[in-house]
Amino acid sequence: MTKWLEENTPKLVLAPSFVAILVFVYGFIAWTAWVSLTRSRLLPKYEIKGFIQYERLFDSPRWDTAFSNLFVFGFLFIAIAMILGLVLAILLDQNIRTEGAIRTIYLYPMALSMIVTGTAWKWILNPGLGLEALVRGWGFPDFTFDWLVNPDMAIYTIVIAAIWQSSGFVMALFLAGLRSVDQEIIKAAQVDGIPTWRVYTAIIIPSMAPIFLSAFIVLSHLAIKSFDLVIALTGGGPGYATDLPATYMYAMAFSRGDIGQAASSAMIMMMVVFAIVVPYLYSELRSKNG
Amino acid sequence: MADTSFVPAASQSRKGKLALRWLLYILLGLFALFYLMPLFVMITTSLKSLDEIRTGDLIALPREVTFDAWRTAWSGACTGIQCEGVRPFFWNSILIAIPAVAISTLLGAMNGYVVAQWRFRGANIIFSLMLFGCFIPFQVVLLPMARILGMMGIAGTIPGLIFVHVIYGLGFTTLFFRNYYVSIPAELTKAAKVDGAGFFRIFWSIFLPLSLPIIVVTVIWQFTQIWNDFLFGVSFSQAGTQPVTVALNNIVNSTTGVKEYNVDMAAAIIAALPTLFVYVVAGKYFVRGLTAGSVKG
Numbered sequence: 001m002t003k004w005l006e007e008n009t010p011k012l013v014l015a016p017s018f019v020a021i022l023v024f025v026y027g028f029i030a031w032t033a034w035v036s037l038t039r040s041r042l043l044p045k046y047e048i049k050g051f052i053q054y055e056r057l058f059d060s061p062r063w064d065t066a067f068s069n070l071f072v073f074g075f076l077f078i079a080i081a082m083i084l085g086l087v088l089a090i091l092l093d094q095n096i097r098t099e100g101a102i103r104t105i106y107l108y109p110m111a112l113s114m115i116v117t118g119t120a121w122k123w124i125l126n127p128g129l130g131l132e133a134l135v136r137g138w139g140f141p142d143f144t145f146d147w148l149v150n151p152d153m154a155i156y157t158i159v160i161a162a163i164w165q166s167s168g169f170v171m172a173l174f175l176a177g178l179r180s181v182d183q184e185i186i187k188a189a190q191v192d193g194i195p196t197w198r199v200y201t202a203i204i205i206p207s208m209a210p211i212f213l214s215a216f217i218v219l220s221h222l223a224i225k226s227f228d229l230v231i232a233l234t235g236g237g238p239g240y241a242t243d244l245p246a247t248y249m250y251a252m253a254f255s256r257g258d259i260g261q262a263a264s265s266a267m268i269m270m271m272v273v274f275a276i277v278v279p280y281l282y283s284e285l286r287s288k289n290g
Numbered sequence: 291m292a293d294t295s296f297v298p299a300a301s302q303s304r305k306g307k308l309a310l311r312w313l314l315y316i317l318l319g320l321f322a323l324f325y326l327m328p329l330f331v332m333i334t335t336s337l338k339s340l341d342e343i344r345t346g347d348l349i350a351l352p353r354e355v356t357f358d359a360w361r362t363a364w365s366g367a368c369t370g371i372q373c374e375g376v377r378p379f380f381w382n383s384i385l386i387a388i389p390a391v392a393i394s395t396l397l398g399a400m401n402g403y404v405v406a407q408w409r410f411r412g413a414n415i416i417f418s419l420m421l422f423g424c425f426i427p428f429q430v431v432l433l434p435m436a437r438i439l440g441m442m443g444i445a446g447t448i449p450g451l452i453f454v455h456v457i458y459g460l461g462f463t464t465l466f467f468r469n470y471y472v473s474i475p476a477e478l479t480k481a482a483k484v485d486g487a488g489f490f491r492i493f494w495s496i497f498l499p500l501s502l503p504i505i506v507v508t509v510i511w512q513f514t515q516i517w518n519d520f521l522f523g524v525s526f527s528q529a530g531t532q533p534v535t536v537a538l539n540n541i542v543n544s545t546t547g548v549k550e551y552n553v554d555m556a557a558a559i560i561a562a563l564p565t566l567f568v569y570v571v572a573g574k575y576f577v578r579g580l581t582a583g584s585v586k587g
Contacts, residue, residue: 044437169580
């Protein structure tokens, strides 16, 4: 008995966590997938009715807005945060004396809750007393910056706040990447008289491809999960102009009492995440084990 | 990469180099302003009276510094029908975060130790499955979790929120410890086994003493995640058990009465203080946690 116990201790230690993950991750995904195929409304029903919830979802103008917002927001957020992060990393890589302090400043927003970020930017961007009023006070009475309350532009305020929050993190990733490039190659290039910008575009940046990939994965993951920021900054409004799938799902689950819609929209979110993450994780795990 | 910085190409004069250097510092300074501006605006706004906010401008320093807004935010602002400020919710967040961080870190350490050093058939698959759990959008588990918490009788309670944070933190904590322990030579474990040390003994006297850096990284990561969480907090709490992020959002978006921007800002800073503090005192470990999952080691 004690011998058995001794041999199996590692398994017994891992077992509770494994079971928890099996039930609360995979079991729950299965539950949500199942319910997304039923006619559940206020209460879950378990009789499968096919893809009716997904049909309702894609017929819904609100989901249509939320889903296309995800791509508008996701594309701009990822692209700008990556470019900004790379530029900042390269600027900081020039033997800056105060690098530590500057890095700290660029990265601190990442320590804040999205709710705090949203609250701050909501105040800064509010047309009545914020930036708009400030610039008008400087002698530009016609200056208008009402994106926060303009249904066509409000989604871009989310992009601004999200970039403010996350670009410093991308910078940190790229900076670590820049520092890990082989110094010998760079020195050789310099001895040959190749200008600094060419060293970056031809040697350093191409060798950082894995970091671009990592940054892309992390940022797209952040984009799909964006929920708090929207709630704090715009509440999904004006109307539902800034809804994202995450806020749509929440509204259906907890205020509209439409479990079927909540489940099907959650499944779509998961499929988007999987489409991005699975190939990445698969290649990561393979390269680590192989 | 230190040496590439503007190496003198033959044509480049000293003056041109100096100008470029200045430009570089100005650019970096402007970006620093961009990142600091919201924090600056939050702090100054929180120290102004409402009158001054209405008549003054966004970036002006307060003419008269007042801490009234801070007092209201801490103990008087209304979150829905309750008007006790963020204080009780700040306390809730502490009550949620401390046990959740402790339990998930401890479990992560044990799991990571098993997966890295006591490999058995299937251990890798188990690890992959756990790792995968880090990436799911939590929306996909919200509905069933709400039901299970109800069945367990901990819906809307602080233990309920602790439970949720432990479960969904496990993937990351296990990953952190596994990646750390995997670099410790397996011979160490083997030698200790030959000497008759058991599973727990080896963990306790060999691995734990080596683990301080990764414990710090994991604790900071988990604390930041849990303190800043909003989705679980808003989904699985009720009036008295909400974490501070939910309370902050309720204060800011409460529609009754005059909009008190200074109180909103003070409340936001209060909600941000613990994680900002951690960032300032242990920034190195914070960044290491952030990059641990994303940069191949």
